[in-house]
Amino acid sequence: MVRLPTSVLNSAKLAAAEALIAELGPRRVRRHHCGQHVRARRVRQRMERVSIGHKLLVNPSLLVLDEPTSDSTAASRLVSTLSVLSRKGRTVLLSMLRPSSRVYRKFDPVLLLAEGSHLAAGVSSD
Secondary structure (H helix, E strand, O other): OOOOOOOOOHHHHHHHHHHHHHHHOOHHHOOOOOOOOOOHHHHHHHHHHHHHHHHHOOOOOEEEEEOOOOOHHHHHHHHHHHHHHHHOOOEEEEEOOOOOHHHHOOOOEEEEEEOOEEEEEEEOOO
C-alpha cells in the first residue's frame, strides 16, 4: 500500500490489493508472509509475485520486467498471467534469458536481441 497516494482511502487500497491478488493468484496465500513457507523455491516464487504485484498496484502504463523469475515453472505461470494482463490493456515488456520452448510459445509478439542488436521479430509460433 506504500505505493498508493495518501489521498486514496484505505478501503480503496485494500480493494485494489484484493483485485491484484485475484489476478496474480493464488488467493489462499494472501495472508501469508513471503518468508513464511518452508520450501525455498516457493518462498522465491511468492516473493517474485509480490514484487510484480507491488509494481502493478499503481497501474503503470508500461510494466517493465527484467528477468522476473528464476525457474521454468514459475516462468510459465508468470508469462500466462502477464499475457492475460496484456489482453486486458496493460503494456508489458519482458526480458527473459533462454526461456523454455513451452514458455516461448506463450509470448505474443517477440523481439529477439543479441548484444543490443535486433535479430528477429514476429509471432512466437513463426
